[in-house]
Amino acid sequence: MWKQMLPGIRFTLVFTVLTGLVYPGLVTGLCQLLFSNAANGSLVLKNGRVAGSELIGQNFTRPEYFQPRPSAAGNDGYDPTASGGSNFGPTSQKLSDRVKASAAKFRQDNPAFTGPLPADLVTASGSGLDPHLSPAATDAQVARVAAARRVSAGKIKALEARFIEGRDFGIFGEARVNVLKLNLALDGIYPLAK
Amino acid sequence: MTANGILQITIFFLAVLALTKPLGVFMTRVFAGERTFLHPVLRPLERLCYKLGGVNPEVDQRWTQYAGSLLAFSVFSAVLLYALQRLQGYLPLNPMGFGTLHPPAGAVAMTPDLAFNNAVSFTTNTNWQNYPGEATLSYLVQMLGLTMHNFTSAAAGMAIAVALIRGFVRQQANGIGNFWADLVRSTVYILLPLSVLLALFFCSQGVIQNFKPYTQATTLEGKTQVIAQGPVASQEAIKMLGTNGGGFFNANSAHPFENPTPFTNFIQLLCIFAIPAGLTYVFGEMAGDTRQGWAIFAAMSVLFLAGVFVLYPAEQAGNPVLSKFGIQSAVTANQPGGNMEGKEVRFGIAASALFATVTTDASCGAVNAMHDSLTPLGGLVPLFNMQTGEVIFGGVGAGLYGMLLFAILAVFIAGLMVGRTPEYLGKKIEGKEVKMAMIALIATSAAILAFSGASTVIQFAKSSYWNPTLGPAIANLNNGGPHGFGEVLYLFTSSAANNGSAFGGINGNAPWYNLTGGLTMLVGRFLFILPLLAAAGSLAAKKRVPVTSGTLPTHGPLFVGLLVGTVVIVSALTFFPALSLGPIVEHYLMQSGRLF
Structure with missing residues (x-):
């Protein structure tokens, strides 16, 4: 050697x-x-300022916005300097408690929605930065967003439908909606009351 | 399971099958030093490497010299990585100031034990990470340290595999090739050109590649979001292609900046299996009978398909504990159902399940979903895949030499049954080869079981050196009950298998886990490679014996079955007790609704 x-x-x-x-x-x-x-970083500008990246989820909490999945990244979620999942196993009491609370809060915020909750809506992603929701998970929020923005649910639903991306080449992955892009479009078309 | 999910898995497997021969033919030429279509461009670079390295690539090395070269290279490159990490605060390309007197909020300190763990981890192609990349390492360390090791640890794996094949095919020879030539050729003709193409493709899809400081964004709700940046695409390409798997970011290939679309995800999956599958063809071609290579390919495929079709339905079935909160666990037209905790919407259940299988079949360890949150049976598959010694396509090179070890054992067992000296590829398999195979197997298994066992019982005082903040080693777990034991077992299994994926809840950044984990990786790499190189040396010196009616053919279904059986039985006998204390009992507890 x-x-x-x-x-x-x-x-x-x-x-x-x-x-x-x-x-x-x-x-x-x-x-x-x-x-x-x-x-x-596929950055998105709003009024000349960086408003985020179209690939990175944001933590929307107001009823006027479509709200993302729970996030384990950072203390408040969606922190790109601390990406990661909850790492709770299937028999974790903390996981069970968190999902139960998320489900209860969602039902409280969205009384018009009565069906079973889409699986992605109450589970945390692996990255903690998931920019997407399943179309079912945005559908479930249409009535709330419409009421909060004082717009008919039909109009919000029509806008949301435009943002549904199918599987890549019709085969790979799953259908999804980019929440930040959808919310930006919402602000553009149905601006928030000042 | 859905029809689309099965289609995604089928297309993936067919694509791997289609790549195997062309890549295998090309790699065979490269390892033989023959001219390829890349030579006009890259031959000068190859020559320059030998010149700067100060070696003559024509020298045929004995196995001891070959091993010595590997060890010397591994030691120096590991020391350099250790130094780079410890000194990053004084070095350039560090816009966020990691390791300086003023690191950003939330930064993780690069302690000596963490730097050791990581240096060993990347040198051994494990790429286990006890730190979040975006909060720990400067761009310079990510490139000079990690990207470099991604290339060389993969190239070294390929070199060892080819050296072992030479052992089988050469007759009465002293040498098994030249380590430096194998290392340089693997890098220059195979890994580098493919990585450049892949990095450009990934970037076109959204993977970032820059040296900028992290971007401050003001979200639509008026809050500040700091977006991590860096030279990611260049590392992503070789991370997948070299079955390395160490993420630029903590979330690895679940992070949208590493793996932005389902299409990039599919290409990343292909990258993991491409070279290991191609190497089975190289094996057949060098052995002068491509059926020998396809037999190995077939055995690997059987084990791969078995794994994915356990893991995928388990994840799609979801978690009964959560279903009772009114959550849709079945797949519907516009949502994935199943166990989505730790998974990304864009990948859903099928592409995540496929990734978890592939990354642990190969010793890649990249993840696009958090394995810690897999269902119990879903988590059992990655654990078992790794416990086979990563022979299901396996790491680049490592998968093939691991599977050849099992082939030696398989013909040995068959030989015992009929009372005949076993042969493989015309070489008599005798005491020396079987002993070497057993040393490799026992060393890695023992490291996994001994350290897992020790970690569950060992007590440290708080503020002791070994685990200063938490005390006993099991205090570092994120989950209780059998899943917690699964986290410990996964750590040492992944380390010994040089995989690098994790049940990531465990806090491994304490001296106890950094040092024992690092030691396990060294055992898993070098106590596996050195006996195999010794066997290669002994095989190369032998004469080929003629095929007779008593010779067991090693290219047919009988041998494939024997080989699969050997892999499964040896691994199951070794690890079944540990697995039953972890994921197996966890499965029944989950069904009965027991929480921890």
Whole structure:
């Protein structure tokens, strides 16, 4: 092994430069050139200020907005500097309590909705930053949003339907609604009363 | 299960099948040092590497020299990573100031034991992470440290696999190849070009790639949201392709900046299996009989399909504990149903279940859903996958050399049954090879069981060195009851298998877990590789014996069945008691509504 020491040191440096510096540097240059919006986080502007990223969920709490899934990222949820899930196992008392409370709160806030709750609506995502809801989970909130914005439920439903994205190529993943994009459109078309 | 879910799994498997031969043919040429279509562009780079490394790639190394080269490289690159992490506060490309006197709020300190765990973790292709990336590491460490190890630990795995194959196919030879040549060729011709293409693809879909400080956003409700940034796409590509699995962010491939769409998710899945599947073809081609490679492929496929079709229905069935709160557990037209805790809406149940199976079949360990929140039977599959020693396609290289170890055992067992000296690929399998295979197997299993057992009983005083804030080692768990034991078992299983996925609730960032986990990873990597290289050396020196009517054919369904049986029986015998204390009993407790 002793004769292999010197090549060991030299190859450590060679690979550090090649794969740790040249490769990511090259990729950064190309990405910034070709896909600069995506490379910088698909940021969304509102009135010239960064209002978030269309890939990263936000914590909406007001009734006028479609509200996202529970989030375990950070203390208040949806903190992109502390991504992650609850890591509660299926037999966790804390999980059971949290889901029970979320379900009760949702039913209280949305008395018009009486069906079974969509599974994603009361469970926390793996990233804590899930930007999406299932179409069923946004459907369930249409009546509340419409009442809070003093708009007919039909109009809100029509807007929400435009934001339903199908499976990729009709096959991969699941249908979904991007909550931030939908809420931005809501603010644009049916602005909040000042 | 839904028709669409089964379709997603089927398309994935067919895509892997379609990639196996073309990738295998290409890689065989690369490992043989033959000219490929990339040589006009990349041959000068390959030559430059040898020149800077100061080696002659034509030198044929004995197994001891080959192992020495691997160890020297591993030691120095691990030391460099350790130093980079500890010194990151003094180094550039650190816009958030990690490791400086003024780190951002919520930052995790890079202690000596954490830096050790992580240096070992990335050197051994484990990529277990006891820290959240976005709150711990500078961009420089992510690149120079982690991205670099993602390449080299994968390339080293491929090198070892090829060296072992050479052991089987060479006759009366002293050497098993040249480690540096294998390492450089794997990186330059296979991993680098594919990574550049994949990184560009991922970025086009939304994966970020920049060196900017974190972005301050003002949300629609007027609150501040700090959005983490970084050079993610370049790391994401090799993280998947090299079956590394260490996330740039804590949430790994569940994070929308790592895996933004179901389509990127599908490509990430393909990346995990592509090279391990291709290597089975390399094996067949080098052995001069591609049926030998397809037999290995078939055995791996049987085990993969068995796993995914246990995990997927378990997750789709959901959690009866939650159903009673009026939650839809069945799939409907516009919501996924099932157990969505820890899963992303864009992936749903099927793509998450497939990912959890694939990432633990291969020693990848990237996750697109939190395994800690899987149902008990859903969590049993990843645990068992890893406990097979990661041979179901497995890590790049590691899967093939692991499966060849089981092939040695399978022909040995068959030989015992008929009272004949076993052979594989015309080489007599004798005491030395079987002993080496057993050392590899026992060392990794013993590390898992001993440390898991110790962690459940060991007591430390609070403020002791080993677990200063929490005291006893089980105080670091996020769950009680059998699931809590599952968290400990998963930690050491994942470490020994060099997988890196986690039941992430466990707080592993304490000296006890950082050091025992790191030690387990070293055992899982090097006490597996070194005996195998020794076996390769001994096999290479042997003459090939002619095929007779008494030779067990190793390319037919009989051998595939024997091989699958050996993998399952050896793993089950070793781990069934531990599994029954964890996920198995948990399953029955969940059905009866018992909570912890």
